[in-house]
Amino acid sequence: MNDDTSPVHRSGFACLVGRPNVGKSTLTNALVGEKVAIMSARPQTTRHTIRGIVHRPDAQLVLVDTPGLHRPRTLLGERLNDLVRDTLSEVDVIAFCLPADQKIGPGDRYIAQQLAETVSTRRTGSFKVPVVAVVTKADTVDRSAMVDHLLAVQELAASVDREWADIVPVSAKDGFQVGELSDVLVGHLPEGPELYPGGELTDEPEAVMVAELVREAALEGVRDELPHSLAVVVEEIVEREGSGDEAKGRPPLLDVRVNLFVERDSQKAIVIGRGGSRLRSVGTEARRGIEALLGSRVYLDLHVKVAKDWQRDPKQLRRLGF
Numbered sequence: 430m431n432d433d434t435s436p437v438h439r440s441g442f443a444c445l446v447g448r449p450n451v452g453k454s455t456l457t458n459a460l461v462g463e464k465v466a467i468m469s470a471r472p473q474t475t476r477h478t479i480r481g482i483v484h485r486p487d488a489q490l491v492l493v494d495t496p497g498l499h500r501p502r503t504l505l506g507e508r509l510n511d512l513v514r515d516t517l518s519e520v521d522v523i524a525f526c527l528p529a530d531q532k533i534g535p536g537d538r539y540i541a542q543q544l545a546e547t548v549s550t551r552r553t554g555s556f557k558v559p560v561v562a563v564v565t566k567a568d569t570v571d572r573s574a575m576v577d578h579l580l581a582v583q584e585l586a587a588s589v590d591r592e593w594a595d596i597v598p599v600s601a602k603d604g605f606q607v608g609e610l611s612d613v614l615v616g617h618l619p620e621g622p623e624l625y626p627g628g629e630l631t632d633e634p635e636a637v638m639v640a641e642l643v644r645e646a647a648l649e650g651v652r653d654e655l656p657h658s659l660a661v662v663v664e665e666i667v668e669r670e671g672s673g674d675e676a677k678g679r680p681p682l683l684d685v686r687v688n689l690f691v692e693r694d695s696q697k698a699i700v701i702g703r704g705g706s707r708l709r710s711v712g713t714e715a716r717r718g719i720e721a722l723l724g725s726r727v728y729l730d731l732h733v734k735v736a737k738d739w740q741r742d743p744k745q746l747r748r749l750g751f
């Protein structure tokens with residue numbers, strides 16, 4: 430299909446999982462490299478919060494976040510874990526971080542078990558979504574301790590009747606094997622075009638903050654019902670002509686048009702509320718924040734739309750500005 434004159438371009442999503450403090454954020458930054466600047470403009474998407482984009486000539490790897498796997502103690506915890514599982518089965522590759530300076534423990538075994546149950550269809554063998562075991566903080570141990578740790582990591586997969594797609598020791602601190610890990614992850618992505626042209630998330634910082642204010646207001650009190658299914662896109666912020674009067678110290682009126690995307694009609698109903706009452710108070714609350722932010726009077730125009738499965742569809746994502 431592809432010959433030497435048309436090199437393959439790959440694109441897709443990866444998720445870093447692991448217990449707290451195992452080095453996920455530091456590794457994300459190391460993988461993303463100088464592009465880390467875009468983190469300031471990261472969109473407040475849903476369960477696919479983007480932590481960074483690895484942008485290379487041959488591939489674009491989008492690193493997404495999950496709230497973190499943990500043992501559910503409450504019903505909410507269980508629901509959260511369901512969402513985590515959804516996210517995990519939707520990405521192209523999972524990097525499971527196991528720090529070299531700590532023994533494999535119950536927390537790691539719990540996550541391995543979850544991965545085996547969640548992202549596998551078969552009873553034994555490989556994971557459905559490939560899971561790369563990443564031994565983080567490789568700089569903290571000597572060679573022989575590393576060998577022992579790699580064996581323990583291998584056994585962890587065996588204990589859940591699975592095999593890692595790869596095992597890669599890295600150090601985000603000194604850069605050891607970060608490039609190799611990037612190659613390995615990219616190797617698991619499907620062929621595809623850039624999901625984010627140029628590797629940039631294009632939102633203006635102002636628009637990002639406006640979106641965040643609207644999102645916060647819209648989730649207030651209904652966070653449990655639509656915690657990760659709400660995307661907010663600022664369509665435009667324009668000055669209404671002739672609305673300001675500098676001489677009289679009257680700031681202009683800004684028209685702020687914002688779309689709220691949900692996945693289902695039932696969620697749309699929640700956001701809007703009976704007779705539109707909830708949406709009105711969301712608007713009032715958000716407007717106050719936006720006026721303070723922009724130092725201007727604001728006319729806020731909110732629209733709620735259903736975008737089915739938008740989180741998985743690159744075309745939709747792009748349309749939504751991600």
Ligand SMILES: Nc1nc2c(ncn2[C@@H]2O[C@H](COP(=O)(O)OP(=O)(O)OP(=O)(O)O)[C@@H](O)[C@H]2O)c(=O)[nH]1
Nearest residue numbers: 448449450451452453454455456566569600601602
């Ligand atoms: N020596 C060494 N320390 C590291 C490395 N990577 C991360 N650390 C340290 O480990 C600690 C935790 O790193 P984080 O990147 O915040 O870990 P995390 O998994 O994102 O943590 P949560 O956000 O709690 O999930 C920090 O003190 C880092 O400086 C590494 O490669 N080598």
